[in-house]
Amino acid sequence: MVSNSDSSGALAQRLSDSGLRSTPQREVIYSVLLKKRDHPTAEDVFARAKPEMPMISLATVYNCLETLVQCNLVRAVNFERGPTRYCPNLRPHAHFHDEQTGATHDIDLPAGVLDQVKSVLPVNFDAASVEIIFRGKARTET
Amino acid sequence: MVSNSDSSGALAQRLSDSGLRSTPQREVIYSVLLKKRDHPTAEDVFARAKPEMPMISLATVYNCLETLVQCNLVRAVNFERGPTRYCPNLRPHAHFHDEQTGATHDIDLPAGVLDQVKSVLPVNFDAASVEIIFRGKARTET
DNA sequence: AGCATATTTAGAATGATTCTAATTCCTTGT
DNA sequence: ACAAGGAATTAGAATCATTCTAAATATGCT
Incomplete structure (x- = not known):
């Protein structure tokens, strides 16, 4: 099956470059970040991902966000000690x-x-x- | 009684400018920050203050640090989501x-x-x- | 001295995140 | 196709820094 968009193709590529797998959860998390670039928190991302994937857990959201940051597809941003926000602007x-x-x-x-x-x-x-x-x-x- | 140093005098002044009181706890916390300027955390400050003032509580350390930040005598610094560090460099x-x-x-x-x-x-x-x-x-x- | 207000204190509560252990999901070798 | 082994996900517990709560103390003022 061919990738259904540039961004998810790019995601799959970056993941495999790092020896990681492309998973539905990671795709959804990444697409959520691309769709609304308002620097959401992990909880925000969780809420936005749920309609598309009701069984996803908050732990997975944290895991996936961390993975995306490792792959340099996403930046983590912090203001004081508020919750970490995520930003796909490279x-x-x-x-x-x-x-x-x-x-x-x-x-x-x-x-x-x-x-x-x-x-x-x-x-x-x-x-x-x-x-x-x-x-x-x-x-x-x- | 006259202030015993420029810095504590400055502290008393800044505090009263803000309608706040000079207290032994605030003096100790501030002197701890001036003595070793290595960007200590609240816990670090607590540990350093205790020998001088064994009954001081961690809550007070947080309160005093917050007060000093409000008075612009101290800057709070954050790295990612690590504990807040405090810096008397103005x-x-x-x-x-x-x-x-x-x-x-x-x-x-x-x-x-x-x-x-x-x-x-x-x-x-x-x-x-x-x-x-x-x-x-x-x-x-x- | 007596009162109102500030401050300190111990401990409980909070909030974001990480950890744990169990399950599920691939991927690869046969 | 099938089993093994590792990767990923999950729910819930645990952690950590910090804030809140309520009571006790201290302080400044009339």
Whole structure:
């Protein structure tokens, strides 16, 4: 059987690259993330996956999300100690956390900005990754 | 009685500015943070405060740390969902999280870098704060 | 001194996540 | 097709950091 979409094909590919299996649960979790990119929590994902797959368990949602993060198909994002949120945006981007609404917005980072930021590091610090989080309020037009 | 040091004087001042009281517990917690600036967790602070004040409770440590954060004398720092760490460094700085050792290093930010970073935001986003976290490994010379 | 309010305290409760152990589901070798 | 072995899923228990609760203490003020 041929993959039914680019994204699930990509998922199957990434999984097998890592020696992991493509499963219905992983497909559903990933499709849920792609469908509504509002940085859902594991509980959110659980709720959205259930209609499609009523027997899925919360533990599986956690397992699958962890797997997707390992495969670099999804980024985990944390604000303070709130529940982890998941984001399928793979471009380099920062996050803007709206303190009024709780909404999270992706802020694409122009090439070079990350390098500029990394340039503040003393030579003996070797950064594998940089995370930038903005907090404030956003005027999203009505 | 006159304050016994600049820092506790500063603490008493900041507290009363916010309509809060200076208490022995708050003084001890703050002095613990100033004494060893290694980004301790609440449990770490609790352990370090106990010798000086054996009856202090963990709940009080949480309360006092929260109070100090409210007064802007201390910053709370989070890495993923690990326990919150506390940092009395008030200069604008980023954090470098060493993935091998778990150590956290302050990275002072030259004036202007935060503005450069903020400049990537679309006009309708108004950032009250920016947080920058590096992850990687640090060669701290022996 | 007496009162109102802040603060501290111990322990219970919470919430997100991880762990455990049992089951189910493939995949591969025969 | 069939069995073995490993991978994945599942329900529920366990964990961990933190917050809440209610009672006890301390403090500042009139």
